[in-house]
Amino acid sequence: MDPDAVDGVERVEHGGKTGVLDFSANTNPESPEGVAEVYQSALGAARSYPQDPPAAFCEAAADYVDCASNAVVPTPGGLAGMRLAMEVSLQSGDSVLLPAPSFGEYSREVRLQGATPVFVDHDAILDADPSEHAMVIICHPNNPTGEVYDDTALRAFAARCRDHDTVLLVDEAFLDFTDHPSLAGENGVVVARSLTKMFGLPGIRAGFLAATGTTRERLGIARQTWNLGAPAVAVGEYCMGRREFVEQTRQRVRTERERLTTELGEQFDVFDSDAPFLLLDVGERSVDRVLEATRAEGIAVRDARTFRGLDSHIRVAVRLPSENDRLCEVLGDV
Template sequence: MDADAVRSVGREPHGSSDDPAVLDFSANTNPQVPEGTREVHVESFDDARRYPAEPPREYREAAASYVDCAPEQVVPTPGGLAAIRLAVEVTLSPGDDVLLPAPSFGEYGREVRLQGAAPTFVAHDALLDVAPEQYALAVVCNPNNPTGDAYDDGELRAFADRCRASGTPLLVDEAFLGFTDRPSLAGTEGVVVARSLTKLFGLPGIRAGFAVATGDLLDALLAARRTWNLGTSALAVGRHCMAQTAFVEATRERVRTERERMAAAFDDRFAVHPSDAPFLLLDVGERDVAHIVEQVRERGVVVRDATSFRGLDSHVRVAVRLPEENDRLLEALADV
């Protein structure tokens, strides 16, 4: 991290509300958790009296099975954002140029600037057409946040091939990929995959995730990773959740059917961006976004003001939750 850059880089806005009196559609976390998760968390307390195993072999094995890679390729991290930071730290130097998608997750640009590097923003749906040779790092969000659309697997792998041929590391943020049946790029040479357990398993407060890499990139990530960077409870809960294949399949089906239902309901009032993710991006047109956000909050619902994303000035983003909760959102937005 560049000492001079740190003092000039601000924070990025995010969704989520800690107000228990409202129904939160501003954060894209699963409203359900796998059965038995609470019990695993409680039972891990006694083990937390000791330092966790280092490296955490069982967690790496669970992650490897989860994304179909080798356990030794897994680098445990406290959440997906920590995996992103680690990848950025080991690949960038001050003055480097980095290829980033827009609109997309605002933390990419922040992490790049913290290293003293310079982000170059390209439309997320045109990024795979860019020649990567001039960049020290390229970043892809799949599915993209906040638009929700996923890249074609063949096109993404072809871009990874071009990055590898040019010596440009590719960072693929797969925070929402678990909501789809698309394959991960985990284990692909020249690629760092960042995975989060926050979204799919509904556990934003238990910081658990991992990176996957090979070769020199893997060696750098393992060397830079902090010892004991995941607590005992996060390791135990993460292992448990990543093994819950039936929960994952049920979640994917619920999100798909509810997303289609919501998109159809919104279609006569807003421009709805096609989505493969557990959220929808709505273009509200000439309506005032801030007014809409405030209006629905008065009705007990929180939506994400998406104007904080680069290039968006008339959008809100809404999560896909449980059917009865989604009905409340549809009602809250019915006459705005």
């Protein structure tokens, strides 16, 4: 991190909403059965330093994304992993290509390294020239628009990045809601994953990076020792082995997303999505009025104006069927 850059970067406060039906966060409303017992049983192990690196966790992560276990670098969540990837890859003054609209923390983290974010339309980023940038960041599927990138095109872009020694950092926070393969293990690519979205456990703070070659070596050296506690290691290993839960979640999200797209599409312009959320253009309505109306009914939706380039949009998560019914009922009266 560049100490001189810190004073020029603002901090955006984040936190879950309580006391409401929360459609503003994209986390799974369900978690695998047995998680509480695994967490509880790991508390005894927390009286000792955990194994570092946690071998069983790394093996579970490698199996989950289909890469070699020695490619895995454990991190306390996906965002912490992305910061680590930037710390070992960027120097002050470097240029980083970012999609827009997309997750706002990317540009903040880039600026903290003293590097400069350069924005390109999210649906045109695979056509961009990576040669002038030290790093390219891709959100796959993209947040908040929800679409995945074509696998062949994405791997071809990764090859172009590799040819120019440009690091490709791929945030796969929502990829396990789809049937698309991970880029974990692809040379020149750093993949970031977490337990936050699929397993509905943002407070656990467990995730990992996957990388190869010199980049993997640098990540392993720079990673903080004991950066995952024993409960996070145990819960992460357990969750990543729950394949039936993942498949059931995918099916539910797919079915409910299609239903929400149809029902909400009667009033709003709904973006096509492969993710567990939908981006809605509210048109001539006031976004503030929509936010106030839903909040009055005990529902929180995401003000998508916080994403670069969006000015009349909200984002809603795909939750459980009865909860989605309630969302449609409330938005139907806005």
